[in-house]
Amino acid sequence: MEIPYAVKPRPDTGLYNAKIGIWLFLASEVMLFGALFCSYILLRVNAPEGTWPHHWLNIWMGMTNTIVLIFSSVTVVLGWASLKMGEFGRYKVCQGITLLCALVFLSIKSFEYHDKFIHYQVNLKDGRVFDGHLQKAESTPDKFVFKGRYIDKPEELYNPPLERAEEPPVTIAKSDIKVDPVTKQPMMENYGPWHNTYLAIYFTLTGLHALHVIAGCIVIFAIWGPLARVWEQDPERYINRVEVSGLFWHFVDLVWIFLFPVLYLL
Amino acid sequence: MKTFTDNGLLSQTLAPRHEEPGFWRKYIFSTDHKVIGVQYGITSLMFLFLGLCLMSVMRWQLAYPGHGVPIIGPILYHLLGESMVSKAGVISPDLYNAFGAMHGTIMVFLAVVPLAFGAFGNFVMPLQIGAPDMAFPRLNMVSYQLYFVGGILMLASFFIPGGAAKSGWTSYSPLATIADMNLRPNGQTFWIIAMVFLISSSLLGSVNFITTIIQLRAKGLSWMRLPFFVWAQLVTAFLLLLAFPPLEAAAVLQLMDNLLRTSFFLPTGLVVSGQVLHVSGGGSPLLWQHLFWFLAHPEVYVLILPGMGIVTEVLANNTRKPIWGYRSMVYSVMTIGFLSFIVWAHHMYLTGMGVRIATFFQTTTMMISIPSVIILTALLISLWGASIRINTPMLFALGFLPMFGIGGLTGLPLGFNASDIHLHDTYYVIAHFHYIVAPGTIFALFAGIYYWYPKITGRMMNEFWGKVHFTLSFVFMNLTFMPMFIQGMAGMSRRMYDGGATYQASDGVVGLSPDTIHLNVGISHAVWLLGLSQLPFIINFFWSINRGGKVTSDNPWDATTLEWQTPTPPPHGNFDKPMEVFRGPYEYSVPGQSRDFTPQNEPEQPASATHGNTVRS
Amino acid sequence: MSDHLFTTQTLQVDEHTIEEMRHHIRRYLIVGVALAIGTGLTVWASLINFGSYEINIAVALAIASGKGFLVAGFFMHLISEKKMIYAVLSFTAFFFAGLMFLTVWSMAHNNIIQIR
Numbered sequence: 001m002e003i004p005y006a007v008k009p010r011p012d013t014g015l016y017n018a019k020i021g022i023w024l025f026l027a028s029e030v031m032l033f034g035a036l037f038c039s040y041i042l043l044r045v046n047a048p049e050g051t052w053p054h055h056w057l058n059i060w061m062g063m064t065n066t067i068v069l070i071f072s073s074v075t076v077v078l079g080w081a082s083l084k085m086g087e088f089g090r091y092k093v094c095q096g097i098t099l100l101c102a103l104v105f106l107s108i109k110s111f112e113y114h115d116k117f118i119h120y121q122v123n124l125k126d127g128r129v130f131d132g133h134l135q136k137a138e139s140t141p142d143k144f145v146f147k148g149r150y151i152d153k154p155e156e157l158y159n160p161p162l163e164r165a166e167e168p169p170v171t172i173a174k175s176d177i178k179v180d181p182v183t184k185q186p187m188m189e190n191y192g193p194w195h196n197t198y199l200a201i202y203f204t205l206t207g208l209h210a211l212h213v214i215a216g217c218i219v220i221f222a223i224w225g226p227l228a229r230v231w232e233q234d235p236e237r238y239i240n241r242v243e244v245s246g247l248f249w250h251f252v253d254l255v256w257i258f259l260f261p262v263l264y265l266l
Numbered sequence: 267m268k269t270f271t272d273n274g275l276l277s278q279t280l281a282p283r284h285e286e287p288g289f290w291r292k293y294i295f296s297t298d299h300k301v302i303g304v305q306y307g308i309t310s311l312m313f314l315f316l317g318l319c320l321m322s323v324m325r326w327q328l329a330y331p332g333h334g335v336p337i338i339g340p341i342l343y344h345l346l347g348e349s350m351v352s353k354a355g356v357i358s359p360d361l362y363n364a365f366g367a368m369h370g371t372i373m374v375f376l377a378v379v380p381l382a383f384g385a386f387g388n389f390v391m392p393l394q395i396g397a398p399d400m401a402f403p404r405l406n407m408v409s410y411q412l413y414f415v416g417g418i419l420m421l422a423s424f425f426i427p428g429g430a431a432k433s434g435w436t437s438y439s440p441l442a443t444i445a446d447m448n449l450r451p452n453g454q455t456f457w458i459i460a461m462v463f464l465i466s467s468s469l470l471g472s473v474n475f476i477t478t479i480i481q482l483r484a485k486g487l488s489w490m491r492l493p494f495f496v497w498a499q500l501v502t503a504f505l506l507l508l509a510f511p512p513l514e515a516a517a518v519l520q521l522m523d524n525l526l527r528t529s530f531f532l533p534t535g536l537v538v539s540g541q542v543l544h545v546s547g548g549g550s551p552l553l554w555q556h557l558f559w560f561l562a563h564p565e566v567y568v569l570i571l572p573g574m575g576i577v578t579e580v581l582a583n584n585t586r587k588p589i590w591g592y593r594s595m596v597y598s599v600m601t602i603g604f605l606s607f608i609v610w611a612h613h614m615y616l617t618g619m620g621v622r623i624a625t626f627f628q629t630t631t632m633m634i635s636i637p638s639v640i641i642l643t644a645l646l647i648s649l650w651g652a653s654i655r656i657n658t659p660m661l662f663a664l665g666f667l668p669m670f671g672i673g674g675l676t677g678l679p680l681g682f683n684a685s686d687i688h689l690h691d692t693y694y695v696i697a698h699f700h701y702i703v704a705p706g707t708i709f710a711l712f713a714g715i716y717y718w719y720p721k722i723t724g725r726m727m728n729e730f731w732g733k734v735h736f737t738l739s740f741v742f743m744n745l746t747f748m749p750m751f752i753q754g755m756a757g758m759s760r761r762m763y764d765g766g767a768t769y770q771a772s773d774g775v776v777g778l779s780p781d782t783i784h785l786n787v788g789i790s791h792a793v794w795l796l797g798l799s800q801l802p803f804i805i806n807f808f809w810s811i812n813r814g815g816k817v818t819s820d821n822p823w824d825a826t827t828l829e830w831q832t833p834t835p836p837p838h839g840n841f842d843k844p845m846e847v848f849r850g851p852y853e854y855s856v857p858g859q860s861r862d863f864t865p866q867n868e869p870e871q872p873a874s875a876t877h878g879n880t881v882r883s
Numbered sequence: 884m885s886d887h888l889f890t891t892q893t894l895q896v897d898e899h900t901i902e903e904m905r906h907h908i909r910r911y912l913i914v915g916v917a918l919a920i921g922t923g924l925t926v927w928a929s930l931i932n933f934g935s936y937e938i939n940i941a942v943a944l945a946i947a948s949g950k951g952f953l954v955a956g957f958f959m960h961l962i963s964e965k966k967m968i969y970a971v972l973s974f975t976a977f978f979f980a981g982l983m984f985l986t987v988w989s990m991a992h993n994n995i996i997q998i999r
Contacts, residue, residue, distance in 0.1 A: 001398050001839040005481050014965040017401045017481050023968050024473045027975040028511050034979045035512035035557055038986050039519065039530065042553050046990065051548075059926060066922045074915035077958045078908060085904045086896040183544050193528045197548040200528040204519065250958045257950045260922075261943040265929035266936075480967060508978050556986045607978045611989060623989050 007237045022244045026251050029212075033255050036205050040262065043197045053158045053198045054266075056191070058112065062264040065108050066256060072101035073253040076220075076246045083239045088231060091242070095224045098249070102217045109210055116191040116199070120146065121157070123178045123187035131157060134190075135169060142174050144188075202263050209255055216249050297403035298838055302410050303389030304722065309417065310381035314708075315804075317373040318797055320365045327357045328765035329790035350429055362763035363432035364453065368420070370435030371457065374565065375464050376417050378707055382572035383468075383506070384413065386714050387475060387499045389722065393829035393836060394493050396484025396845030396867070401477040409471040416463035423456035431457035434761070436562070439531030439554045443523045444538050450525065458521045465514045468506045475503035484828070484867075486847035490596070491866070493827050493851040494589065497596050498575030501603040502568050509564035509607065516557035523549075530554075555614055563610040567602055569703055570670070573710030574599075574641055577663045580713045581645060583825045584660040585652030586862050588852035591644035598637035598644075605634040615686045624683050631681040638674055642667065653855075658732030662713035665740050666706060673701030676751065694754025697747045705743040712736075712803070719807075720822050724834045725814030731802040738799035745792035749785040756782045826853055826863050914957045921950045 009016045044052050079094035115133070122130040122144075132148015139145045147167050151157055177186040189195055193203040223241050231238040286292075293301060323342075326335045335342070339355015350361040357365070392400055400406045423430040430453040433442040437457065446452040479500050483492070519530040527545050531554040534547030582589050589595065611619065611627040646667060654660070676698040679685040689695065712735070719727050758766050758778055765786045771777035821830040828847070832840055845867050853864040925946045933939055956962040961972075 003399060003401060003403070003482070004397075006401075010481050013480060013967050015481070015967060017477050020477045020480060020967065020971075021402060021473050023971055024476055024507060025469075027971055028469050028473075028507050030975050030979055031508050031982070032511035032515050034982055035515035035560075038512075038983050039515070039553060039557070041983070041987055042550060042990055043530070043548065045987070046550055047548055063922060063926055067919055070915060070918045070922065073918075073954060073958055074911055077911050081904045081908050081911070084896070085901050180544070182541055193522060193526055194546060196546045197529055200522065200530060200546075204522065208518070247959055250954055253958075254951050254954050257918075257954065258944075258947050261925050261929065261947050265925065266940055266943055504974070508975060512982060550990065552990055553986075556989065560982055560986075604974075608981050608985065611985070614989075619989050623985070626985075 007234065007240060016240055018240055018244045019247075022247050026247065029251060029255075033205075033208075036201070036208070037258070037262070040201045040205070043201055047197065050155055051158055051196075053196070055160055055162055056198070057202070057264045058115075059264055061108055061112055062260050065105050066260045068101050068105050068108075069253045069256050072098045072105075073250055075101070076249045080239070080242050080246050083231075083235075083242055092224070092228075095220060095242075099217060099221055099224070102213055102220075105213060106210065109206065113203075119191040120188050121191070121195070122146070122172060124172070124176050125178045126176075129154075129157070130170070130172060131160075132167065132170065138169065144172050144174065145169050146172060205259055205263065209252070209259060212252050212255070216245070216252050219245050220249065295407065297399075297407045299388045299392050299400045299403065299406060300722075300836060302406050303385050303387075305410050306380050306384035306388060306413070307386075309414065310377050310385055313372050313417065314377035314381065315800070317369050317377055318800070320369040320372070322793055322797055323357065324362060324365050324369070325786075325790035325793045327362055327763060329787045331764035331767050332356060346424070346429065357763070359763045360432055361429065363434075363761070364424075364430040366761060367431050367434050367437075367457075368424070371420065371431070373703075374435065374569065375461070376413075376420060378569055378703060378711070379468070379565075380413055381711055382576075382707065383475075383499065383502055383568065384410070384471060386572060386576065386711070386718075387471075387502075390718060390829055391475065391496055391499050392478060392482070393832060393840060394496055394827050395479060395482060395487060396828050396841065396847065397478060397482035398839045398841065400474050401481055402474050405470050406474055409467045409474065412463050412467035412470070416460040416467065419456050419460035419463065423453040423460070426451070426453060426456065428452045436558060437520065437554075438558075439520060439523065439549075439551045440533075440536055442520060442554075443532060444536075444543070447538070452524075455521070455524055458517050458524070461517050462514060465510045465517070468510055472503040472507040475499060476507065479503075484845035484847050487845075487866075490593065491847060491850045493575075494578040494592065494595055494599075495572075495575035497599055498571045498578075501599050502571045504603055505564040505568050505571075505606060509561045512557045513561035516554060519557075520554065552614075552617055555617065556611070559610040559613045560607075563613065564603075564606045566699070566702075567606045569707055571599065571602070573666065573707035574645075574670075576710045576714040576717075577666050578645065579825075579827065580659045580663040580717050581648055582852040582854065583717075583823050584655040584657065584663070585648060586655065586854045587648065587652045588850070588854060589644065590647040590650070591640070592850070592852070595641050595644050598640040601637040602634060602641075605630060605637075609634055612681055612686070615683050616690050628681065628683050632678075635674070635678065635681070642671060642674065657716075658727070658729060658736060659713040659717035661733065661736040662709045662716065665736065666709045666713070669701055669705035669709060669743070673698060673703075673706050676701065688757075689754060691760050692754035693750040693758045693760060696760060697750035697754060700747050700750075704747065705740065709739070712739075715807070717823070718829075719810070719814075720817045720834070721820075721829060721832075722835055723811055723814070725810050725812075725816055726822065727810045727814055728806050731806045735799065735803040735806070738802075739796065742792045742796035742799055746789055746796060749789055753778075753782050753785055758782060821865075824861075824863050826865050827851055828866055831865055831867055910957060914953050918950050918953060921946055921953075925950075 003017065004010070005015075005017050007016060009019075013020070075094045075097045079091045079098065082088075082090035082094060118134045118136070120130075120132065120134055122132075124130060129151040130146065130148060131151050132146035135145040135147060147169050149167055174186060177188055179185065180187050191199055193200040223238075223245055227241075228238075230241070287296075296302060296305075323335055323338055326333075334340075334352070334355030335357065336355070339351060339357075342357075342361075343351040343353060343355060346361065350358055350364075352358070388400070388406065392398075420430075428446040428449040431437065431442075433445050433454060437454070442454055445454060479492075479496060519528070522528040523530050523532060529545045529547050529549040531551050532543065532545050532547060532549045533551065536543045536545070536547070578589055578595070609627060609630045611623070612631045615624055615627075649664075676694070680689055680695060680698060716727055716732055719725070753766075756778060759769075762768070766778045766783050769777045770783055771779050817834060820832065820834045823830070828845060829836075831845070846869075847866045848868065848870055849864065849866055851866060853866070855862045856864060925943060928942050928946065929939060931939075933942070961968070
């Protein structure tokens with residue numbers, strides 16, 4: 001039993017089924033990310049004056065990731081165009097580059113996440129606050145080695161200077177760290193989503209986006225690799241699949257185009 | 267002839283199936299919309315019954331607070347333990363709250379919507395548009411499986427330490443985060459994860475429904491020739507598609523609040539049990555409410571629209587007349603869909619919104635009542651001058667009309683900001699929405715079951731017991747919910763586990779009068795009798811599968827729509843050749859025709875005078 | 884049950900299609916370069932002090948919207964898409980705007996009733 005218009009478009013709508021399907025799905029994704037952007041706006045607007053962080057993320061890494069995704073968007077659509085012209089070999093190359101770009105994106109993102117998880121804000125018993133990256137190799141359970149600086153004013157935490165001189169390593173003994181009266185733990189917290197709402201929404205938005213990158217990667221890979229034999233049997237069906245997965249990929253790129261300035265620059 | 271190994275990925279679309287599928291492929295992992303529809307139907311009816319059972323236990327507590335529940339109480343004590351139920355069988359406040367939250371969740375997300383949309387939509391809609399199946403059959407199967415997993419998680423949550431979610435079906439923060447905070451994972455965690463599964467199931471389902479309706483309509487089936495049922499399902503699918511994602515986002519955020527100590531919805535300086543909570547703060551509980559109600563308002567239209575669709579089909583068929591105002595109904599249902607996205611904060615009038623924004627939502631709320639009234643009026647006028655045929659589906663469809671009328675009209679004082687100040691979060695609200703969903707939608711769903719049962723099974727359900735089921739249900743539904751309006755207007759709050767006994771008035775103290783509290787007893791008895799009234803239905807349903815009266819034709823109701831023009835039950839692929847449609851959906855009693863109905867697919871020619879069966883051209 | 888047997892279907896590609904696609908490919912490359920330039924522009928604009936944060940936000944969002952339009956219009960072929968898709972997307976855009984605007988309006992400080 002064949003489902004009509006799975007490959008050939010229906011005359012009055014001019015569309016094949018999967019094309020409508022993917023646009024409907026993308027519409028729902030717009031609402032999903034829209035709700036998260038809405039949450040971002042509200043959390044930021046309602047934050048007390050001066051407590052919303054700026055420049056906590058590396059702009060150059062973000063910009064590189066943006067260029068990488070844009071480049072992959074170009075290769076995805078070039079891959080589809082190659083198929084339309086009957087050039088399967090060229091499609092294979094283009095789509096392969098797309099997949100590579102995705103892996104590069106995810107690697108840079110992992111590095112950024114890791115950087116946040118080793119970045120600590122330490123409250124000391126003498127009242128000072130220290131902010132820096134934990135050097136795990138040189139630390140012991142009683143003495144932590146950080147690369148960072150002491151914070152003089154609270155505003156500095158939320159607005160660190162863009163240009164920073166090379167910071168020498170600082171050793172802080174565990175016994176010097178203030179203990180939280182409620183949890184009985186030393187007051188050193190890393191820059192995870194629990195640290196403040198900016199990081200919370202950052203990890204959520206980029207995490208969900210990364211999940212979409214991974215999902216898109218898997219689908220594109222499946223069509224490019226194991227399912228490539230469909231090209232021999234039913235080229236038009238294959239082109240439709242490539243087009244539909246490409247649309248999803250462009251959407252993922254589109255979301256990042258907004259994520260980058262909102263999270264990294266503003 | 268090239269054949270391919272059936273690896274599941276390619277086979278459905280590439281290789282025609284030559285061998286008959288085995289049991290698993292045919293009944294459990296089927297991609298046939300009819301099988302999936304029945305799967306949804308059976309699962310959702312079981313959840314509907316479970317929801318009723320939960321409420322029945324709660325109603326004992328409301329009528330006789332402090333007394334152990336007979337029979338069930340000791341069973342719950344052994345199942346759930348000392349912290350939830352006392353040895354005498356008295357429900358603890360925590361368990362009452364858990365039952366309450368789960369009653370709402372199960373009824374809305376696991377029972378009514380899967381039945382109205384998943385079951386009826388899946389089974390009937392492709393048949394009514396002349397399609398061989400849904401546009402994406404495998405996606406359809408995955409949708410059901412996601413629903414099933416979500417359901418299992420919800421059920422499992424009752425038995426984990428701490429029990430099921432107990433922060434209301436609305437899951438408001440910060441309570442949803444701090445309840446059972448020391449248990450990880452807890453019932454709330456299960457609830458959120460289950461919701462993610464259910465929402466995903468709905469999303470995939472709506473993509474399928476909309477694509478199918480747009481792309482797979484038979485030749486000649488233009489938009490204005492669609493049965494109203496299909497229009498209702500189309501608008502419902504759009505509501506699910508665009509309104510659910512913000513709740514999915516919010517659910518992820520609340521899950522992070524619960525498990526990762528984030529503060530999306532937790533304000534700064536929140537004190538729990540005398541200690542400041544060890545979180546970053548900076549969040550907003552109102553943000554959760556906005557994101558939740560952005561879905562939950564369109565969700566209530568999801569609850570009612572398929573029911574209106576079913577009632578329309580049954581009314582047209584049993585009045586032997588076209589539906590009055592079909593076009594108005596179509597435009598109205600589209601307007602309802604559109605407006606439903608911009609009314610949500612009428613659930614939040616008491617959160618301290620400014621006057622201007624409250625007025626905006628009040629205005630849109632008033633506006634949306636207009637198309638609802640148009641639809642109800644059109645259905646009522648359709649009865650005028652009709653030669654009404656009384657049978658069980660028609661009784662339920664007729665019963666729907668005044669019940670939905672009461673439910674809808676009682677929504678107006680809630681939609682007005684000023685009167686809502688008094689009525690918000692009282693039993694009035696409970697009565698209002700239950701009138702719409704319980705004697706409203708559920709009656710429509712019963713009508714649908716009795717109506718389409720012969721197409722699915724080839725047998726009729728017993729007519730006498732159907733009428734008994736209707737009469738008893740109608741009486742007890744009203745006895746259950748009508749007194750709640752009175753309680754609500756007297757100021758009785760929702761979600762009080764002792765039925766308001768703590769606030770009972772005494773000399774010199776303002777509170778709830780003893781009569782108001784005493785109504786609880788009558789209501790509880792009505793609920794239990796309502797539960798018993800479902801027994802004739804359950805027995806009838808199963809008994810008739812093998813012993814019901816066999817149908818003598820494929821179209822026992824003499825209906826015009828396409829689902830009756832197939833063999834009974836319809837085979838895989840539905841129609842043996844492509845359908846072509848020549849007229850609208852309700853050509854009943856057309857002057858000059860020899861029969862009082864003309865099926866949509868009957869070619870234009872002088873009507874055959876021989877028989878009322880489907881004429882196969 | 885259709886007796887459509889599965890045969891190898893070759894893709895019919897004619898000169899006309901190839902010519903069209905070459906034209907499209909040039910367009911994609913131009914858009915790609917524009918997007919890269921836009922990215923650099925975004926970063927550069929964010930480092931300029933316009934006086935108030937609102938202007939920075941407006942500029943950044945304007946550039947992002949421009950880039951988004953290029954991706955949606957050309958890579959996703961929205962510029963030449965069918966009416967049905969436009970209909971779905973316009974509803975989505977309206978509801979998206981509603982969600983953003985109405986929620987932010989409800990929770991804006993000057994809109995919340997202060998209790999003394």
